Amino acid sequence: MATDLRISNISKIYPGCIANDNVSLQFKSGKIYALLGENGAGKSTLVKILSGVVSPDNGEVFLNEKNLKLSSPLDAKKNKIGMVFQHFNLFETLSVFENLSIDATEDNKSLRVRINEILKKYNFSIDLDVPVLNLSAGQKQKVEIIRCLLRSPKVLIMDEPTSVLTEQETEELFISLKKFCDEGILIIYITHKLKEVLSLCDEVAVMRKGKVVSVSQTQNERVETLANKMVGQKLAKIKKKINISKNKDEIFKVKHLNFYSDDPFETNLVNLNFSVKKGECLGIAGISGNGQNELFQILSGEIITPDTSIIFRNKEIAKLNPKQRREYLMAFSPEDRISQAAVPELKIYENVALNNFKSSNFFEKGLVNERKIKEHSKKILSDFSVNTDNVELKSQFLSGGNLQKLILGRELITAPELLICYNPTWGLDVGAINYIHETLIKINDQEKSTILISTDTEELLKLSDRIAVIYKGKLSKIMPSEEVTPEKLGILMGGGSID
Amino acid sequence: MSLDISFIGILIGSIMASSVPLILAASGELITERSGVLNLGVEGMMIIGAISGFALMVITDNLFIAIVGSMLSGVIISLIFGFLTQSLLTNHVATGLALTIFGIGLSAMLGKNFVGIPGKEFPILFSSLKESIPFFGPILFGHSIVLYFAFALPFLTNYFLKKTKLGLVVRAVGDSPVSASNQGINVILVRYCCILYGGAMCGLAGAYLSLIYTPQWIENMTAGRGWIALALVVFATWSPIKVLIGALIFGGITILQLHMQAIGFRIPVQFLSALPYLMTIIVLVVISRDSRKIKLNTPTSLGRIFYKEK
Numbered sequence: 001m002a003t004d005l006r007i008s009n010i011s012k013i014y015p016g017c018i019a020n021d022n023v024s025l026q027f028k029s030g031k032i033y034a035l036l037g038e039n040g041a042g043k044s045t046l047v048k049i050l051s052g053v054v055s056p057d058n059g060e061v062f063l064n065e066k067n068l069k070l071s072s073p074l075d076a077k078k079n080k081i082g083m084v085f086q087h088f089n090l091f092e093t094l095s096v097f098e099n100l101s102i103d104a105t106e107d108n109k110s111l112r113v114r115i116n117e118i119l120k121k122y123n124f125s126i127d128l129d130v131p132v133l134n135l136s137a138g139q140k141q142k143v144e145i146i147r148c149l150l151r152s153p154k155v156l157i158m159d160e161p162t163s164v165l166t167e168q169e170t171e172e173l174f175i176s177l178k179k180f181c182d183e184g185i186l187i188i189y190i191t192h193k194l195k196e197v198l199s200l201c202d203e204v205a206v207m208r209k210g211k212v213v214s215v216s217q218t219q220n221e222r223v224e225t226l227a228n229k230m231v232g233q234k235l236a237k238i239k240k241k242i243n244i245s246k247n248k249d250e251i252f253k254v255k256h257l258n259f260y261s262d263d264p265f266e267t268n269l270v271n272l273n274f275s276v277k278k279g280e281c282l283g284i285a286g287i288s289g290n291g292q293n294e295l296f297q298i299l300s301g302e303i304i305t306p307d308t309s310i311i312f313r314n315k316e317i318a319k320l321n322p323k324q325r326r327e328y329l330m331a332f333s334p335e336d337r338i339s340q341a342a343v344p345e346l347k348i349y350e351n352v353a354l355n356n357f358k359s360s361n362f363f364e365k366g367l368v369n370e371r372k373i374k375e376h377s378k379k380i381l382s383d384f385s386v387n388t389d390n391v392e393l394k395s396q397f398l399s400g401g402n403l404q405k406l407i408l409g410r411e412l413i414t415a416p417e418l419l420i421c422y423n424p425t426w427g428l429d430v431g432a433i434n435y436i437h438e439t440l441i442k443i444n445d446q447e448k449s450t451i452l453i454s455t456d457t458e459e460l461l462k463l464s465d466r467i468a469v470i471y472k473g474k475l476s477k478i479m480p481s482e483e484v485t486p487e488k489l490g491i492l493m494g495g496g497s498i499d
Numbered sequence: 500m501s502l503d504i505s506f507i508g509i510l511i512g513s514i515m516a517s518s519v520p521l522i523l524a525a526s527g528e529l530i531t532e533r534s535g536v537l538n539l540g541v542e543g544m545m546i547i548g549a550i551s552g553f554a555l556m557v558i559t560d561n562l563f564i565a566i567v568g569s570m571l572s573g574v575i576i577s578l579i580f581g582f583l584t585q586s587l588l589t590n591h592v593a594t595g596l597a598l599t600i601f602g603i604g605l606s607a608m609l610g611k612n613f614v615g616i617p618g619k620e621f622p623i624l625f626s627s628l629k630e631s632i633p634f635f636g637p638i639l640f641g642h643s644i645v646l647y648f649a650f651a652l653p654f655l656t657n658y659f660l661k662k663t664k665l666g667l668v669v670r671a672v673g674d675s676p677v678s679a680s681n682q683g684i685n686v687i688l689v690r691y692c693c694i695l696y697g698g699a700m701c702g703l704a705g706a707y708l709s710l711i712y713t714p715q716w717i718e719n720m721t722a723g724r725g726w727i728a729l730a731l732v733v734f735a736t737w738s739p740i741k742v743l744i745g746a747l748i749f750g751g752i753t754i755l756q757l758h759m760q761a762i763g764f765r766i767p768v769q770f771l772s773a774l775p776y777l778m779t780i781i782v783l784v785v786i787s788r789d790s791r792k793i794k795l796n797t798p799t800s801l802g803r804i805f806y807k808e809k
Contacts, residue, residue, distance in 0.1 A: 053681055074683035089678035091671045093795045101664075102671055103682050131795055 003029035003064060003154040003186045010059030012045050019045035020056065021210040029154070029186040032177060034197040034218070037207035038230055038429035039399045043190045044086070046207075047159050050188075051083040052076035063154070077103070082148030086160040088140050092133040096143055099132055100150065111150075118149050122176055138169030145176070156180060157188045162196060163427055166288065174200050192230070192429045194223045208232050231431045251449050252276040252418050255309040259294050259473075267291040269298070269473045276418065279447040281440070283464025283481065287493050288455045291473040293335070296422045296453055300332040301325045313417060326355070331416035333407055335423045337400065341407045344396035348388075348406065349377040351395050355410050380409035385435070401432025408439060419443060422453040437463060457489045471495050508634035510754065516642065516712060518750030519649040520545070520704040520721075524728035525735075525742045526652045527700025532732055533660065534693035535673035537802035539595025540580055542725025543602020544698050548573045548705025550606040553716040554613055562621060566645070566706055573702020574695045576602060581694040584804070585687050591802045599725065607718050618714025643711050645703065652700075656739040669693060673798030676805040686805055701725070727776075734783035737796040741786060749779040 005027040012020040019042045027033050037043045048054040050061065052070040061068045068079050076083065090099050097112065104111050115128065124142045132140060141161060148156055158177070162170045177200065181187050189201055197204050198218055206214045206229045214229050257272035269291050276282045286292055297303040299310075301322040310318040317325055322332065334340035342351045353362050353373045362373050377391040384405040386398070395403060404424060411419060424440070425433040440463055443450055454460050460467055460481075467484050469476040469492035476492050488498050524541050531538050538544075552569030556562060580598050583589045621643050623629075629641030660666040668689060672679045676686045704724075709716055727749060735741035752775040760771055787793060 051681070072683060073681050077683060085681070089675070089681045091674040091678060093674050093797070093799060094667070094670060098667055098671075102667055102684075133794070 003184070004062075005155055005186060005188075006062040006065075007046070007050070008060045008062065010046065010049060010056045010061070012042075012049060012054065012056045012058075018210045020049070020059075023059070023207075023210075023212055025205055025212060025215070027155075027186055027188060029184050030181065031202040032181050032187045032189055032200055034201035034204040035188060035190045035207065036192065036194070036197055036204055036226065036230055038192055038431060039401060041207040041230075042210040043207055044159060045210075047083065047157055047188075047190055050076065050081060050155075050157060052081075077151060080151065080154040081157070082151060082153035082155065083157045084141065084144045084148060084159065084161060086163060088144055090132045090140055090143060093131055095129050095131055096126055096135070097128040099143060100128075100147055103147075104150065114150060115146060118146055122179065136169075137164040138166065138172070141165065141169075141173070149180075153185060155186045155188065157190070159190045160192070161189070162191070162193065170196075194226045194230075194430070197221075197226060198223065206230055227430050230429070248277040248279065250275045251278050251313060252451075253309075253311040254299075255311075257295075257298060257305065257308045257310075259291075259298060259303070259305050261294070267294055267473045269294055272475045274468065274475065274478060276449045276451060278449060279444055280465045281444050281450045281452055281463050282478070283460040283467040284451065284453045284470055284475075285457060285460050285467055285489050285493060286453075286455065286470035290470050290493075292422060292453050292455075292470060294473075295470065296332075296334060296420065299420050299451070300330075300334070326414070326416075329414065329417040331411035331414065331419045333404075333411055333419065333421035333424055335426060337403050337407060338396075342395050342403060345394060347392050347394055348381070348398075349374050349391040351406070352377040352380060352391075352410050355414075376413070380406060380413060384409035384439070399432075401428045401435075404428060404432065404436060408436065412439075412443070416448065418449045418451070420451045420453070423455060424452070425456065425459060433459075457486055457493075460489070461486065469493055505633050505637075508637040510758075512637040512641070514747065514751040514754050515638070515650070516646060516750075517754055518746040519646050520707050520712070520724050521728050521731060521746035521749060522649045522652060522743055523645075523704035523707065524701045524725060525731045525746060526649075526656050526739060527697040527704075528728060529656060529732050529735075529737060529739060529742060530660075530669065530700075531693045531697035532801055533673045533737060533798050534669050534690050535676055535798050535800040535803065535805070536584065536690050536694055537591040537595065538577070538580055538598070538694060538697060539592060539729065540577070540598025540602065541697075541701050541729050542721055542723070543599035544573045544576050544701035545602075545705035545708075545721045545725045545728075546606040546719070547576050547602045548702030549709040549720055550610045550613070550705075550716060551702070552706030553618070553709040554609065556619060556710060557613060557616055560619075562619065562710065565710060566703065569706030569710075570699040570702045573698040573700070573705070575698075577694050577698025577701070580698075581691045585690055585694070588804050588806060590804070603719060610716050610718060613716040614718065616715065618710060621711045621714065643707075645707050645711060649707075650743075653739040653743040660739070670798075673800055676800050676803075680805075680807055686807070690805070701728075704728070727779075731779070731783070734780055734787065736787040736793045737798065738787075741783060744786070745779050745783045748782050749775050752778050 007023060007025045010020050010023045023046060035043050035046070045054065049056045049070065052073045052075045055071055061070060063079055068075070070076055100115060101108060101111055119126065124146070126139055126142055132143065135143065161173060165173060177187055191197060198221065201218050204216060204218050204221065204226065205212055206226065208230065253275040255273050257269060259269040261268060267290060272295070274282065284292070294303065298305055298308070301320055304319060308318050309316065312328055312330060315328065317328060338344050343354070362369055374391050378389065381389055381391065386402045386405045398406065425436050428436070440450055440452070452460065452463055461484065464481045466478050467481050468478040469489060471493065472495065491498055524545055528538065528541050548569040551572035552565045555568040556565035559565065576598065580594055583594045584591050623641050623643055625640035629636045660670060668684060672684060672686050672689045680686045705721060708720055713720070731742050731745045735745050756771040756774050760768055
């Protein structure tokens with residue numbers, strides 16, 4: 001039976017922000033719909049309204065012309081609307097089966113039979129009796145999907161499902177979603193990744209600042225046109241002039257970097273040697289989990305490895321901790337903004353004070369110099385166009401892009417000679433990515449160096465002067481980026497050889 | 500003193516009796532904490548249970564009413580905690596501490612007229628078997644009904660949490676209230692129920708002290724047992740069976756060190772008095788070393804305020 005979902009004039013206002021402004025959309029089964037927008041465009045609010053988590057101030061939802069009252073998640077479930085949240089709604093300490101049985105109405109035996117049928121049908125392999133916390137992100141998502149499928153949904157909403165998945169898992173997900181679609185489930189796919197929209201979806205609605213700004217067939221769209229609709233202005237094309245010169249001094253040199261760990265979740269690093277020149281960007285590519293975490297931690301001084309030599313500005317720094325390395329004018333931007341780079345519960349100015357460099361005078365005689373820190377924070381907020389000027393705001397209320405700008409601003413205010421960043425644009429929207437990329441290029445233009453560890457090959461090709469690939473803890477040879485193509489990188493990242 | 504076999508039987512019987520309030524209060528608190536609520540008011544709820552049970556016994560001369568009344572008073576005082584933390588979203592730790600201080604003060608005030616009144620003998624079951632069977636008699640028989648209930652409770656609690664749907668819901672709420680709410684579970688209601696249940700068990704634990712263990716009212720008679728119960732829950736890593744083991748060790752060493760003091764061991768009294776605390780912690784830490792199991796049993800959201808989006 002065909003399903004027809006219609007959203008009519010939905011509005012939701014939060015204090016100080018209009019999350020949804022008179023949104024009307026129509027969806028029909030047999031197609032995959034994309035809901036595209038930057039972070040904060042109102043996609044998630046709309047989805048929460050459809051799943052009954054939040055109730056709208058105004059407007060109505062119709063399923064097959066029936067007016068739905070969605071005042072609780074139960075109502076959405078009853079009306080066969082299934083939802084896979086971006087941050088999984090699973091109980092980590094309960095087993096997979098317990099997670100699935102918690103809202104089931106049937107007895108455990110027949111539930112198990114039905115789950116196994118679904119596992120078989122869609123080729124999922126998940127052990128039902130292990131606790132969810134032992135699963136990978138991709139498996140957790142499958143558990144969420146199974147939970148929806150158990151209720152034979154008419155509508156399946158996926159909220160930014162690929163933000164935590166590997167490429168392989170993403171492909172698997174897309175195959176499953178196309179199957180669901182063929183079986184007549186209406187799929188609404190929320191994302192800010194343009195390529196996914198084009199490769200997966202049939203129709204795309206773009207949201208900006210709470211409003212729907214365009215609805216179109218994906219076949220009539222390209223990455224650029226969608227990006228412009230999403231951001232609302234033409235994005236400047238960033239192009240870096242390659243900046244390679246043999247005469248320049250090596251500012252940073254790593255020799256014999258080895259790392260062995262007993263922890264099965266860590267990757268051993270085997271004899272890494274590389275150097276970075278003044279004003280250069282060295283890109284390190286690789287699929288996540290090939291040793292990037294460990295490499296970043298060793299370069300930043302969080303892990304000290306014996307017998308490694310790290311020369312920075314003609315000094316041996318391999319035994320120094322992160323704070324001491326910062327004093328030699330290194331700066332770091334870790335992958336996980338929330339847990340590694342910033343403390344989300346602290347206010348913006350307090351997070352700025354965490355990078356307490358020598359000349360900062362943030363602390364005097366053991367006391368906090370609040371005025372100074374705040375002044376300094378205000379400067380960062382305006383220099384790096386963070387969209388608030390309130391330094392008292394808790395950092396957790398910043399969007400990912402703004403938090404990353406704040407962190408980069410905090411790191412760059414010391415005018416470091418070398419910035420090491422790891423996936424600096426992970427999970428950000430196009431506008432923020434553009435800004436971060438411009439900033440990183442500017443650093444190189446000022447004759448400062450960067451090491452860019454990233455899983456995004458496009459970003460690496462755009463920003464790096466030279467590129468190496470890390471695979472299972474080993475580094476490939478370092479290549480000038482004009483000799484590198486995405487295909488070559490792909491082969492090396494998969495463990496192949498190009499010689 | 501000769502350590503003959505019947506003496507050991509009597510000793511074990513008295514150890515069991517002394518651990519009852521700990522088992523009751525800790526089992527109740529365990530359910531509360533498994534739902535993600537940290538109620539530090541155990542001591543306060545116990546002492547309120549103790550005075551209301553005793554007062555009702557004196558007034559009505561009916562032990563059944565006294566026992567039920569003590570549980571009800573535990574429910575009522577925990578309702579205050581529930582309303583503050585769940586409906587008004589106050590901090591769990593501060594509210595629980597306030598509850599304990601409030602309970603101790605209120606019980607002292609209410610209990611003024613009951614000091615010095617002798618208690619009533621509480622009926623014991625199978626008293627004839629207690630005398631006739633050596634060793635096992637004093638262990639298995641001749642106890643109050645509350646003791647038998649207390650020793651069944653950890654197993655019932657374990658069954659409830661592991662095997663029943665409702666137990667699953669309680670664990671889910673303690674793991675992630677946001678996910679539970681998104682699944683349509685009424686988190687606030689579940690937490691209220693767990694808080695009230697914890698209150699009832701603490702009330703009963705208090706009544707056991709004032710009606711059965713030392714049948715009279717003494718100001719501040721719980722003497723820190725509520726805090727021990729709280730510590731037991733944590734050190735037993737939220738496992739009901741380990742709570743039982745911990746309570747028995749604590750009760751056992753308390754009794755044993757009293758005997759050692761009486762016999763006149765050449766060990767400083769202060770050290771002997773500290774022994775139950777030390778040994779309980781050491782044993783529970785040793786039997787709870789499996790970090791994976793700890794992770795699975797720990798209510799992830801413990802003590803965090805849950806706020807439902809609207």
